[in-house]
Amino acid sequence: MHVIATAGHVDHGKSALLRALTGMEPDRWAEERRRGLTIDLGYAWMRLPAGESLAFVDVPGHARFITNMLAGVGPVPAVLFVVAADGGWMPQSAEHLAAVDALGISRGLLAVTRADLADPGRAMAQAAAQIRRSSLGAVPTLAVSAVTGAGLPELTGALGELAASLPATDPAAPVRIWVDRAFSITGSGTVVTGTLPAGTVSRGDELLLTPALRPVRVRALQSLGENLSAVTGVARTALNLRGVDRSDVARGMALIQPGRWTLAGQIDVRITGEPRGSSQEAGNLLPAQLTVHVGSARTPAKVRPLGGRLARLQLRDPLPLHVGERVLLRDPGAARDQGALPGTGQALWPGLFGAVVLDADPPPLNRRGVAAAAAAELGSWPDRPAAADLLRRRRLAPAAGLRAAGVTGLPEPVAAGWLADPGHWSRLSARLVALVAEHATAEPLAPGLPVEAAREALRLPDRRLVLALAAATPAVALKGGLLTARGGAAGLPAGLAAAVASLLADLRAKPFDAPESDRLRQLGLDKRDLAVAARHGALLRLTDQVVLAPDADDRAAQILAGLEQPFTTSQARMALESAPLSQASDPLARVR
Ligand SMILES: Nc1nc2c(ncn2[C@@H]2O[C@H](COP(=O)(O)OP(=O)(O)O)[C@@H](O)[C@H]2O)c(=O)[nH]1
Numbered sequence: 001m002h003v004i005a006t007a008g009h010v011d012h013g014k015s016a017l018l019r020a021l022t023g024m025e026p027d028r029w030a031e032e033r034r035r036g037l038t039i040d041l042g043y044a045w046m047r048l049p050a051g052e053s054l055a056f057v058d059v060p061g062h063a064r065f066i067t068n069m070l071a072g073v074g075p076v077p078a079v080l081f082v083v084a085a086d087g088g089w090m091p092q093s094a095e096h097l098a099a100v101d102a103l104g105i106s107r108g109l110l111a112v113t114r115a116d117l118a119d120p121g122r123a124m125a126q127a128a129a130q131i132r133r134s135s136l137g138a139v140p141t142l143a144v145s146a147v148t149g150a151g152l153p154e155l156t157g158a159l160g161e162l163a164a165s166l167p168a169t170d171p172a173a174p175v176r177i178w179v180d181r182a183f184s185i186t187g188s189g190t191v192v193t194g195t196l197p198a199g200t201v202s203r204g205d206e207l208l209l210t211p212a213l214r215p216v217r218v219r220a221l222q223s224l225g226e227n228l229s230a231v232t233g234v235a236r237t238a239l240n241l242r243g244v245d246r247s248d249v250a251r252g253m254a255l256i257q258p259g260r261w262t263l264a265g266q267i268d269v270r271i272t273g274e275p276r277g278s279s280q281e282a283g284n285l286l287p288a289q290l291t292v293h294v295g296s297a298r299t300p301a302k303v304r305p306l307g308g309r310l311a312r313l314q315l316r317d318p319l320p321l322h323v324g325e326r327v328l329l330r331d332p333g334a335a336r337d338q339g340a341l342p343g344t345g346q347a348l349w350p351g352l353f354g355a356v357v358l359d360a361d362p363p364p365l366n367r368r369g370v371a372a373a374a375a376a377e378l379g380s381w382p383d384r385p386a387a388a389d390l391l392r393r394r395r396l397a398p399a400a401g402l403r404a405a406g407v408t409g410l411p412e413p414v415a416a417g418w419l420a421d422p423g424h425w426s427r428l429s430a431r432l433v434a435l436v437a438e439h440a441t442a443e444p445l446a447p448g449l450p451v452e453a454a455r456e457a458l459r460l461p462d463r464r465l466v467l468a469l470a471a472a473t474p475a476v477a478l479k480g481g482l483l484t485a486r487g488g489a490a491g492l493p494a495g496l497a498a499a500v501a502s503l504l505a506d507l508r509a510k511p512f513d514a515p516e517s518d519r520l521r522q523l524g525l526d527k528r529d530l531a532v533a534a535r536h537g538a539l540l541r542l543t544d545q546v547v548l549a550p551d552a553d554d555r556a557a558q559i560l561a562g563l564e565q566p567f568t569t570s571q572a573r574m575a576l577e578s579a580p581l582s583q584a585s586d587p588l589a590r591v592r
C-alpha cells in the first residue's frame with residue numbers, strides 16, 4: 001500500500017477528485033457535506049492498475065484549517081497537488097506548497113482539475129513554475145475533470161507510476177503512528193487511526209502512547225477496512241487498543257515502539273527553509289516563540305538562537321523524535337496575508353519553514369559560552385547526524401540512548417551498554433594513568449587506587465566503565481578492585497630496584513616460597529619499600545611482609561589448573577614447591 005495526501009486551495013476540487021478516483025466520500029462529517037467544505041482530514045482509497053492499494057489523506061484547503069492540513073501531510077511521503085483550471089495559483093496553494101517544502105516532501109503529482117470549466121493551460125504553467133521551486137521539483141502535470149471524468153485514466157496511471165517510484169520502506173523500522181483520529185466503538189473500546197510510515201505492527205503488540213508513555217496493547221488492527229493480524233508500513237491503520245480510554249487519546253499523540261524513540265523535551269535544530277517574512281525582530285533570524293509541527297502533532301516552543309541557522313527549541317509538550325528528521329516550524333505571529341507572495345524570491349509562505357532535528361537529547365546550555373560552543377559543534381554536523389557526531393557531543397552514551405535517537409551503525413560498546421567517543425576514551429585513559437600515579441605518590445602505603453575512587457575522580461556514571469578503561473590502558477593493572485601502575489621496576493628508586501632484583505633472584509628458584517623477614521632485613525627492605533615496589537608492579541604483596549614475584553598468582557593458578565581435580569591442600573603445596581620456572585615467566589625479566 002501507499003499513502004499520499006492532497007494539497008491545494010479551498011474549493012479547487014480536491015475532495016471531488018478523490019470521490020471520482022475512489023468512489024468514496026472523503027468528507028466524513030455531516031457539517032462538511034452540508035457546507036461543501038473539508039474541515040478535517042478525510043480518508044479514501046483505490047486500487048491501482050498494478051493491483052496495489054493507494055490510500056489518500058484528504059486535507060482541508062481553507063486557511064483556518066491549516067493545522068489540520070499539516071496533520072494530514074505530516075506523516076505522508078507524497079502529495080497530490082490540486083489546482084483548479086479556472087482558479088489558478090491561489091494563497092492556500094502557496095501555503096500548502098510551503099508546508100510540503102518545509103517537510104521536505106519530494107514526491108508528487110500536479111492535477112489541474114475543473115478542466116471542463118476553463119482551459120487548464122495557464123493554471124498548469126503557473127502551478128508547475130511554483131512547484132518547481134519547492135522540494136517537489138518538476139512533477140508530472142495532468143489536466144482532469146472530476147465531473148466529466150476527462151483525464152482520470154491518465155491520472156490513475158500517473159498515480160500508479162508515482163506509487164511504484166516511492167522508496168521501499170523497512171518492515172523492521174521503528175514504529176511510530178501519529179494519531180489522526182480517535183473514537184470508541186461500542187463493544188470494542190478505543191480505536192485510533194493513523195499512517196504507519198514504516199515498520200510492522202502486529203496484534204498483541206505493546207506500544208507506548210506519547211507523551212505520557214502509557215503502555216497500550218493492540219487488541220485488533222485494520223487497514224482499509226480489513227481485519228489483519230499484522231500491518232507493515234506504508235499503510236493506513238486503525239488500531240483497537242486495550243489499556244486506554246477514548247478520552248485519553250487525541251490527535252497529535254503517537255503510538256511508538258518502546259526503546260526506539262526519544263521523547264524529546266528540547267531539540268537542537270538546523271533551519272532548512274527560509275524564515276524571512278516572519279515576525280522576528282530585525283537582525284534576528286527567528287522569533288522567540290514558534291509552533292513545531294511534526295506528524296499530526298503541534299506544540300508551542302521557546303526559541304533559543306544558537307547562531308546562524310541553529311537553534312534550541314524548548315517544547316511545551318515532549319515529542320517522540322529521531323535525529324535527522326524534519327519538523328515544520330510556524331511563526332504564529334506572522335501575518336498570513338501580508339507576506340510577499342511567492343514568485344518574488346521570498347519565502348514560499350511567510351513564517352512557515354522547515355528544520356532538521358540534529359539532537360533530540362541535547363546537553364544543557366547553562367554556562368556562559370556554551371551556546372557558542374554548541375553552535376560551532378553542530379555547525380559541522382550533517383543533516384542526518386551519525387553515531388560519531390552524537391558521541392563527540394555526548395562523549396559517553398548508553399547505546400540504548402543512541403538507538404532511541406534513531407541512529408544506526410553504532411560502534412562497539414567500550415563496556416556493557418556504553419559507547420564512547422574515541423578521543424574522549426583515550427583522554428580518560430591518560431587521566432587514569434595520572435590518577436594512579438598521583439595516588440601512589442600521595443599514599444605510598446596504600447595497596448592501590450580503589451575502582452570506586454577512580455570512578456568518582458573521572459566522573460564516570462558506571463563502575464564497569466572504569467574496569468573497561470583499566471583493561472584498555474596498558475600502563476594500569478587491576479587486581480582485587482585496586483588499580484596500580486603496571487610499570488615493573490622501571491620507576492623505582494635505584495637502591496630499591498637493586499634490592500627487589502635480589503629478592504626476585506631468590507624467588508626464581510622457589511617462586512612460591514616467600515622470603516623470610518631476615519632476608520628482607522638483610523636487603524634493607526621495610527614494609528614501606530615493599531608497598532612501593534608492589535605499587536609499581538615489581539612485587540606481588542600478599543600481606544604486609546609476604547611478597548612474591550608479580551606474576552606468582554597467575555602462575556599458581558596455571559599450575560593448580562593442571563593438577564588432577566579435586567586436589568588436597570598438601571598436593572597443591574607440593575605442586576607449587578616443585579614448580580619449575582620457565583624462561584617466559586622469569587620475574588627478573590621485569591627488572592633487568
Ligand atoms: N465543473 C466541475 N466542478 C468541480 C470539479 N471538481 C470539483 N468541482 C466543484 O468544485 C467545488 C469544490 O470542490 P471540492 O472538491 O469540495 O473542493 P476542495 O475544497 O478542494 O475539496 C464543488 O462544488 C465541486 O462540485 C470539476 O472537475 N468540474
Ligand SMILES: [Mg+2]
Nearest residue numbers: 014015037038
Ligand atoms: Mg475538500
